[in-house]
Amino acid sequence: MDVTIEMADDVAVLIPSGNFVASETESFNAQIAKLVENMIRYMLLDMSRINFMDSSGLDAIMSVNKQVTNGGGIFACAALHDNVQKVFRVTWADQKIPIVATRSAGLQMIQELRADKAQ
């Protein structure tokens, strides 16, 4: 699975493509580990290029969320296809990770959450 990483100010926008499944999570986790090592505290996962995600993919996302939030950062997911959104909904993961419709909405939400934290 290819993961494109773009920086929007100090927010890392991760854009994986293909299927987010058990055979692919190792490479995703390795790339996330590098970002965490580099003290990237704000991450937005743009899922617009993910056509299929299984519970292993969800596990990987939950792990990123934990790493980022435990470090005082903010993590969110954006642009989920219907079948991917269903995995979040059925497992109640959408109650634990912020999910927004678009990448721009995600970036805006992260900035708003940062402002709230700073107060």
Next chain:
Amino acid sequence: MEERILTMEFEAHFRNVDIARAALQGISAECFGKDTERAADITMAANEAMNNAVEHSGSSKVKLEVAWDEKGLRVFVSNAGPPFDPVTAAAELNQEDMLERDEGGYGLYLIRELVDRFEYEYNDSRNIWKLYKIA
């Protein structure tokens, strides 16, 4: 429509699950219609059953049997690992468990929620997970 059957046995690797899932996506699209929610549900549930066999059963091979007709689709996923009843394990999961979880355990819950019927049989030294989706 006469019942049609596809059977495949593969070495227990996640890459092989990807191939088996691709076949199942084609079959479920034929049975329920391309890009329909029912097709996606049974594909996801079967994918989780195969993942579980690869990751947890200890069996070197996984067998997939798919049968479908106008009434619906059934998927049997079997392995030669020690007995494990996923139906009982899945029945014990509830919303609170899922909300408290950080990682792991989502697969069984997904299967339970996405299929119309979920059964288990241990027969001839094999675990057989039976997943049904009605048309």
